[in-house]
Amino acid sequence: VTKFMDSLPLYRQETIFKRLSIDLSHATLSNWMLKVAELLMPFYDRLHELLILQKILQADETTLNVIQDGRETKSKSYMWLYHSGGHESEHPIVLYEYQATRAGAHAANFLQGFSGHLQVDGYAG
Numbered sequence: 001v002t003k004f005m006d007s008l009p010l011y012r013q014e015t016i017f018k019r020l021s022i023d024l025s026h027a028t029l030s031n032w033m034l035k036v037a038e039l040l041m042p043f044y045d046r047l048h049e050l051l052i053l054q055k056i057l058q059a060d061e062t063t064l065n066v067i068q069d070g071r072e073t074k075s076k077s078y079m080w081l082y083h084s085g086g087h088e089s090e091h092p093i094v095l096y097e098y099q100a101t102r103a104g105a106h107a108a109n110f111l112q113g114f115s116g117h118l119q120v121d122g123y124a125g
Contacts, residue, residue: 003033010026010029010030010033011026013029014026014029044095047093047095048095048110050084050093051082051084051093051095052111052112052113052114054084054085054093054114054116055116055117056084056085056116056117056118056119057082057083057084057085057111057114057116057117057118057119058082058083058085058118058119058120059080059081059082059083059107059111059118059119059120059123060080060081060120060121060123061078061079061080061081061099061102061107061123062078062079062081063076063077063078064076064077064078064079064098065077077098077099077100077101078098078099078100078101078102078106079096079097079098079099080096080097080098080099080106080107080110081094081095081096082094082095082096082097082110082111083095085117085119097110104123107123
């Protein structure tokens with residue numbers, strides 16, 4: 001919860017755990033996140049398949065600072081968001097996709113097979 005709801009980086013969580021006398025390294029926390037993501041990937045893929053079938057989609061991208069060894073702290077990455085638009089769906093779908101750039105090719109690749117209407121906020125890429 002603290003990683004995503006509170007935007008608390010893993011290195012800060014590691015510090016908090018140390019204060020509580022819990023020895024959880026940054027690497028352990030990171031590996032747990034990767035393993036959970038791996039286990040949830042079939043669910044994400046199925047939601048993606050269902051999203052592409054919608055008649056209306058909304059998409060947007062926002063900047064994201066990534067704290068990673070070997071990258072400048074000020075380097076920007078992007079989180080792309082795709083939402084099943086309209087009110088036709090009883091169960092709305094919202095999917096996020098991380099990309100290192102804002103290139104339109106990322107959206108084109110993600111939306112491959114989609115043939116409905118796409119609502120964006122003026123993105124020209």
